[in-house]
Amino acid sequence: MRAMILRVLMVIVPLILPALLLALPQGEYQLDVAMTVLLYVALGVGLNVTVGLAGLLDLGYIAFFGLGAYATAILMHGGPAQAEALGGWTYWMAVPAAVAVAGFAGLLIGLPTLRLRGDYLAIVTLAFGQIAKLTENNWDALTNGPQGMEVAKPVLFGFELRAGWQLYYILLLFVWIILWSVRNVNKSSVGRAWVAIREDEIAAASSGVNVPRTKLLAFVMGAAIAGLVGSFFAVKQGFVSPPSFDFIETVTILAMVVLGGIGSLPGVVLGAAMLAALPELLRSLPDMLGLGGQFDVTPYRMLLYGTAMVLMMAWRPEGLLPDAHRRAELHPDASGEAPDGSGEVRA
């Protein structure tokens, strides 16, 4: 039953959503909001791999998103100073490259730090996020500094995909790939190893889990997902510039993960969708209440997030849809005793 509802929510609703939204007044704008929500869902799911599943606090998460976006922009157009050397890639070639760049950066950051205990990772990733932003701001030859870079729309079979709904379906495809991949890994022995590390790192190591490598997988996977989403962000906006990749974005995504239920895939999807859609709903609220355009809630976004966080911590610290440990049960084959111990897992 729950699986059915989930399938409808995750597959059918997003599939027909553009048709519904475009029928509304200001349809293009509504569709853009839907894309923003999906973007945050994808980012939330990626951060949840690192923070929720493997228990690693990554405070530089948005930098990997930025790396994916910049890698896409630079590969498609080249930096201002070396248009010859780089650039000229199609979007479809730039996407895997953006994923690889972000993942490789995750490897470089994670490799030396994940062996350390405690909060070193949080500090190192925080610093990495700041360094990444400074680099984007100052490496004019590559990133065009604070002015940012223009990015063309993707081209498919000679057609430029510039309509909102076309971009929406690219994003939806990415989101599905991300959700499917994360779910698969989490249900495999890799996911079990993450659980083991979270529960008891020493016992996990003594049971043959390569703890640094398993943590690194989660860290790199989170970074690569952020890179993939970043590469879409670049073409959707048609523009990349440093302010999009500020620390506050990491905090926002972290809030989404915590709100929905850290470690829980449906929870994080819900949390991200809620917090991403909330400002837009609030923006139209004064209109609906007949207050007119006098009252703009946008400046209070962070205040609202903060209030939501405090309330959550007080009332439901495990999140809206907590990781209820939907127990993966082991059932021996229906054909009787199964003396060889054969079995299968059902979620």
Add this chain to the structure above:
Amino acid sequence: MTGTALTAAPPVLLSLRDVTRRFGGLVAVDRLAFDVPAGGVFSVIGPNGAGKTTAFNLISGLVPLSSGDLVFKGQSIAGTKPYELARLGLARTFQNIRLFGGATVWENVAVAAALRAPTGFFQAMWRLPGFTATRRAQEQASLAWLEFVGLANLRNELARNLAYGQQRRLEIARALATEPSLLLLDEPAAGMNPKETEDLVELIGRIRNRGLTVLLIEHDMPLVMRLSDRIAVMNFGHKIAEGTPAEVQAHPEVIRAYLGDGDEG
């Protein structure tokens, strides 16, 4: 390695060579040396605080050596990481039970079973060929080991919900799932009632019959004397005696160390 007059004796599986560990000014393990022959049960006994658990932590790579050397299957394992030791065939349980409490019973064992039937990351992520085979291998091994220790019917319970004696047996199943040749058990009978202890004796017997070598720390003296082929006795970090159960029981140093110790059998 030594190559002298070893004709009749079984080969040495694990050799402790002047193994030493200091914690600040305290020498928890002091030039400890003994050879564990392959096959059978080798026990380490001694009063509380003698350094038995520290010796296990040194052998299993959780605590680095201050000095000395450890040789397992003919190669030095000093400085080897715990998961590498598991791959080499060394597994352990813990005096203070360390299960993955929030995971199910079978998942606890499956974590360890993945060592011998590993699933690749991309294989898992995109269900590439071979994924199902490794998954089934892990599940089958988990269930088989749970049957071996008598917990198969509880496989879908959360580990933390098991009774104490069951948790101890689950820890053994998890250790066995790494397919070790040497199994370290740190006080497996602690907190068990007589019935559970009797089941444990039978279980350790079956483990030994599979050809595994068991290195056992235990305070339950009747159990130790029944199960052990050989015993090393520790006190204040030193080895004070070593021999067969009969030899050790008659040893004057051992009698002195245990005088006034309530755990004496």
